[in-house]
Amino acid sequence: MILVFLGPPGSGKGTQAKNLSKEFGLLHISTGDLLRDAVKRATPLGLKAKEYMERGELVPDSLILSLIEEVMPLESGFILDGFPRTIAQAIALEDMLKKHGKEIDKVILFDVSEEVVVDRLSGRLTCSQCGEVYHKKYNPPKQEGICDVCGGKLIQREDDKEEVIRKRFRVYQEQTRPLIDFYRERDKLISLNATLSVEEVKEKLLEAIKDGN
Ligand code: AP5
Numbered sequence: 001m002i003l004v005f006l007g008p009p010g011s012g013k014g015t016q017a018k019n020l021s022k023e024f025g026l027l028h029i030s031t032g033d034l035l036r037d038a039v040k041r042a043t044p045l046g047l048k049a050k051e052y053m054e055r056g057e058l059v060p061d062s063l064i065l066s067l068i069e070e071v072m073p074l075e076s077g078f079i080l081d082g083f084p085r086t087i088a089q090a091i092a093l094e095d096m097l098k099k100h101g102k103e104i105d106k107v108i109l110f111d112v113s114e115e116v117v118v119d120r121l122s123g124r125l126t127c128s129q130c131g132e133v134y135h136k137k138y139n140p141p142k143q144e145g146i147c148d149v150c151g152g153k154l155i156q157r158e159d160d161k162e163e164v165i166r167k168r169f170r171v172y173q174e175q176t177r178p179l180i181d182f183y184r185e186r187d188k189l190i191s192l193n194a195t196l197s198v199e200e201v202k203e204k205l206l207e208a209i210k211d212g213n
Contacts, residue, residue, distance in 0.1 A: 007110030056167035110194035
């Protein structure tokens, strides 16, 4: 199964992708996580991507596409979280999959408003070591500032400051939202009300994958 998780920043794509990938044995490919890792290790890609990410802008398509080509598995199923984000990326993905006789099964749209996005991202805490994600109100760690999983320090992502969050939302509206029609025309799109709780969204997601609508 090949799934694409589409939606604004903070709509819960990563949270649900982590759960679903474990449950279904799918690889979770998050372009945001891959880029943050490259930035941390100061690789040539990381050095090029850093400024775009800090400003809340999209990293150029050419960089993202070579990254995806490197990591995309040909044997197993996977969830793409945060990719594609432009029409050019979506077309390139279609071509890449076609070459291997594959296609996307479903595109899940995580639908939330700008105010929900700001509330979620301004309260998000991320483990500086293992990347586990928490929320100050909705999913707090057992011990303040410490990751439950690995004991690492919890930090606020550089791009989770209100000004950058609002910029990322605008970038989403301008450059990524057109993908909704792109996938609707291909009969792949399933829209979820992602303002519900994590458990409720999970339930709707499982139903949508089973039913296909
Ligand atoms: P990326 O890391 O992909 O960021 P994003 O799409 O902005 O998404 P987030 O990770 O911020 O949010 P999410 O939807 O995964 O929400 P989460 O589950 O964490 O990209 C970062 C940057 O990298 C981009 O700005 C760009 O520069 C670059 N980039 C990445 N991919 C690219 C591409 N393809 N092309 C070009 N550039 C690219 O949840 C958020 C918070 O809410 C958490 O605290 C969580 O605990 C909480 N939460 C989750 N669900 C719920 C719920 N149902 N109820 C209450 N709280 C919830």
